[in-house]
Amino acid sequence: MRYISTRGSAPVLDFEGATLAGLAVDGGLYVPESWPRFEADEIAAMAGLSYADTAAAVMAPFVEGCLSREELRALCEQAYGRFSHAAVTPLTQIDHDQWLLELFHGPTLAFKDVALQLLGLLFERFLTGTDRALTIVGATSGDTGSAAIDAVAGRENIRIFMLHPDGRVSDVQRRQMTTVLSPNVHNLAISGSFDDAQALVKAMFNDRPFAAQHRLSAVNSINWARLMAQVVYYFYAAVRLGGPGRPVAFSVPTGNFGDVFAGYVAAQMGLPIAKLIVATNVNDILARALTSGDYSSREVIPTPTPSMDIQVSSNFERLLFDAGGRDGKALAAQMAGFEASRAMRLTNAQREGAAGLLVADAVDVDDMTLAMRWACEASGETIDPHTAVALAAARRADLGRTPVVTLATAHPAKFRDAVERATGRRPALPSRVGDLFDREERYDRVPATFEAVTAYIDARS
Numbered sequence: 001m002r003y004i005s006t007r008g009s010a011p012v013l014d015f016e017g018a019t020l021a022g023l024a025v026d027g028g029l030y031v032p033e034s035w036p037r038f039e040a041d042e043i044a045a046m047a048g049l050s051y052a053d054t055a056a057a058v059m060a061p062f063v064e065g066c067l068s069r070e071e072l073r074a075l076c077e078q079a080y081g082r083f084s085h086a087a088v089t090p091l092t093q094i095d096h097d098q099w100l101l102e103l104f105h106g107p108t109l110a111f112k113d114v115a116l117q118l119l120g121l122l123f124e125r126f127l128t129g130t131d132r133a134l135t136i137v138g139a140t141s142g143d144t145g146s147a148a149i150d151a152v153a154g155r156e157n158i159r160i161f162m163l164h165p166d167g168r169v170s171d172v173q174r175r176q177m178t179t180v181l182s183p184n185v186h187n188l189a190i191s192g193s194f195d196d197a198q199a200l201v202k203a204m205f206n207d208r209p210f211a212a213q214h215r216l217s218a219v220n221s222i223n224w225a226r227l228m229a230q231v232v233y234y235f236y237a238a239v240r241l242g243g244p245g246r247p248v249a250f251s252v253p254t255g256n257f258g259d260v261f262a263g264y265v266a267a268q269m270g271l272p273i274a275k276l277i278v279a280t281n282v283n284d285i286l287a288r289a290l291t292s293g294d295y296s297s298r299e300v301i302p303t304p305t306p307s308m309d310i311q312v313s314s315n316f317e318r319l320l321f322d323a324g325g326r327d328g329k330a331l332a333a334q335m336a337g338f339e340a341s342r343a344m345r346l347t348n349a350q351r352e353g354a355a356g357l358l359v360a361d362a363v364d365v366d367d368m369t370l371a372m373r374w375a376c377e378a379s380g381e382t383i384d385p386h387t388a389v390a391l392a393a394a395r396r397a398d399l400g401r402t403p404v405v406t407l408a409t410a411h412p413a414k415f416r417d418a419v420e421r422a423t424g425r426r427p428a429l430p431s432r433v434g435d436l437f438d439r440e441e442r443y444d445r446v447p448a449t450f451e452a453v454t455a456y457i458d459a460r461s
């Protein structure tokens with residue numbers, strides 16, 4: 001399989017190259033040159049497979065030429081063996097046609113583990129025995145940081161430097177990062193906001209000599225391998241609900257458009273998906289883009305669903321590329337316009353290419369709260385605020401008797417205060433992370449300046 005950039009002028013890479021590169025050098029994102037297709041009988045044959053076997057079957061065409069089927073299967077066994085539920089991503093029925101797909105049984109209780117646990121192993125597999133080492137730098141307001149740290153802790157030829165805003169992440173989120181004591185893990189508490197931390201990371205990537213000297217790499221969802229790993233659970237869930245014979249709809253709490261784009265990929269690969277509901281909070285740039293073609297960035301409004309508080313959605317570019325006819329040159333010009341003015345209009349081709357499959361819905365805090373209460377009362381399920389946004393959209397989508405699967409992206413204990421405010425119930429931390437508050441922490445406070453952060457990294461590389 002070969003990978004091309006959405007902006008048409010970066011080198012074509014194989015799977016290993018695309019995984020290690022992250023962003024393409026022309027500023028675009030890597031996508032497979034064409035979508036592999038499964039026939040209906042091949043999908044039906046996934047019915048009895050374990051999660052790891054399903055993962056190996058679904059991802060095999062994407063890694064062709066870089067990993068054998070046996071190697072891929074072994075990596076999947078290792079990555080998903082760390083999940084606390086034997087089904088890895090179990091389905092729970094909450095109403096006649098409503099289901100939850102629980103994606104939070106990984107080590108850090110967030111759906112990001114599903115992709116990052118595999119990505120950490122892929123990095124290690126491609127770097128071990130070479131003289132190449134990667135330095136991962138990232139900024140986090142909570143979830144991504146802990147999932148990324150857990151995924152690469154102790155792995156060979158990789159170091160990670162994670163910046164978080166000092167005093168502005170929850171105790172649970174900070175401890176999930178700072179109690180990982182492996183020597184290749186470095187937590188920096190930055191004296192500033194999340195935006196300051198993110199600006200520092202950007203500045204490091206833009207400093208070409210620094211970025212090249214340290215082989216900087218990112219683990220955010222622009223990395224193709226992350227999306228690829230997320231395609232798997234769409235197949236796994238649909239097959240368990242009668243696919244490919246019966247089409248299934250999915251409702252996805254959306255921020256950077258990574259998770260829902262994985263569903264779009266599953267549909268391109270032949271999985272019968274009736275609809276993909278793109279559920280946003282009041283930061284509704286994606287809902288506006290998909291309903292009226294207006295992709296324009298506004299101020300971010302803070303909500304109880306911080307992982308969806310975005311005004312630019314990096315993976316949306318992949319949809320615009322594929323749905324709009326795969327014209328890299330035209331997309332490069334369109335994106336340059338957006339980067340200059342923070343606004344653009346989708347072309348008719350882009351809108352029509354998305355319209356059959358994707359519908360969007362923006363959910364406010366009141367409707368999110370009602371969905372959390374409804375889940376409690378109707379089925380006894382405690383759900384996190386992000387999941388509740390998607391469940392609210394799923395319940396008001398008019399899809400007849402089609403089964404609707406809401407992706408449950410975080411364990412409710414990660415957002416205990418918001419859950420308690422909405423439902424009166426305070427979810428307990430699962431026992432596997434229950435001793436979080438007794439473990440030793442390690443992190444350094446670092447001033448929010450480029451000089452201080454780069455000196456810190458230089459001294460530890």
Ligand SMILES: *Cc1c(COP(=O)(O)O)cnc(C)c1O
Nearest residue numbers: 255256257258259307386409410
């Ligand atoms: C990251 C995240 C999301 C958003 O996923 P995208 O792939 O960025 O759209 C939703 N919910 C939770 C809990 C998350 O951590």
